[in-house]
Amino acid sequence: MNVHHAETETLLTPSEVASLFRVDPKTVTRWAKAGKLSSIRTLGGHRRYLESEVRDLLGGVPQQQRPEDS
Amino acid sequence: MNVHHAETETLLTPSEVASLFRVDPKTVTRWAKAGKLSSIRTLGGHRRYLESEVRDLLGGVPQQQRPEDS
DNA sequence: GCCCAGTAGGGTAATTTGGGGG
DNA sequence: GATGTCCAAATTACCCTACTGG
Numbered sequence: 001m002n003v004h005h006a007e008t009e010t011l012l013t014p015s016e017v018a019s020l021f022r023v024d025p026k027t028v029t030r031w032a033k034a035g036k037l038s039s040i041r042t043l044g045g046h047r048r049y050l051e052s053e054v055r056d057l058l059g060g061v062p063q064q065q066r067p068e069d070s
Numbered sequence: 071m072n073v074h075h076a077e078t079e080t081l082l083t084p085s086e087v088a089s090l091f092r093v094d095p096k097t098v099t100r101w102a103k104a105g106k107l108s109s110i111r112t113l114g115g116h117r118r119y120l121e122s123e124v125r126d127l128l129g130g131v132p133q134q135q136r137p138e139d140s
Numbered sequence: 141g142c143c144c145a146g147t148a149g150g151g152t153a154a155t156t157t158g159g160g161g162g
Numbered sequence: 163g164a165t166g167t168c169c170a171a172a173t174t175a176c177c178c179t180a181c182t183g184g
Contacts, residue, residue, distance in 0.1 A: 014147065021110075022081035022118045024175055025147075036113045044182040046147055062108040062120060083174095084156065094166055095156075114173045116156055 011040060011048040020058060081110065081118035090124060 017037075018025040031037040032047055037057070039047040087107075088095040101107040102117055107127070109117040 021112055022083065023112055026149095026176085027112070027114070027174055029148075030174085031113045042183075044147090046182060057113065059110060062110045064102075064105040064108045096167085097165060099157075100164080112173080114156090116173065 010051040012051050012054055014047055014049070017049050017054055020054060080121040082121050082124055084117055084119070087119050087124055090128060 012020075014025040014028050017028045021028070028037070028049070029047065032039040032049070037049060038053060039049050041047060082090075084095045084098050087098045091098070098107070098119070099117065102109040102119070107119060108123060109119050111117060
């Protein structure tokens with residue numbers, strides 16, 4: 001059981017997530033709006049993202065597509 | 071296990087890789103599909119490429135060092 | 141309260157994707 | 163076999179102004 005408490009979860013800012021994916025911060029916002037990425041809201045309305053989820057979505061290890069995969 | 075920190079890896083866009091190789095961006099996509107080049111996907115399906123791998127594939131051509139990397 | 145980099149929001153260009161044919 | 167081009171649709175980047183975070 002590795003259930004971490006939310007308060008111990010590291011949060012990332014939009015620009016930090018954007019840098020990891022090499023996209024614009026606005027694009028990360030669209031992902032959150034589209035439900036592709038979960039987000040926490042500050043009391044002022046700014047979004048924060050779960051580092052663990054972002055790392056998971058990054059895939060960690062890039063993959064090479066196989067030529068004969070159809 | 072040798073899990074590299076892909077999240078610290080600098081990523082390149084398709085057009086950037088295409089410019090470095092002096093080919094059409096579509097050609098870079100074909101390289102990725104053929105498994106000749108590893109790639110990461112954004113949540114929207116766009117590909118991002120590892121700068122280190124691209125540099126390596128460029129064949130030992132000395133690259134211009136950037137003055138500031140922060 | 142002021143400062144200012146970052147973010148939200150909305151709108152418009154630019155890029156990328158995938159397929160097909162040369 | 164590999165590459166460049168055309169097409170339509172989807173995704174992303176850049177523009178602005180106003181507000182939040184520290």
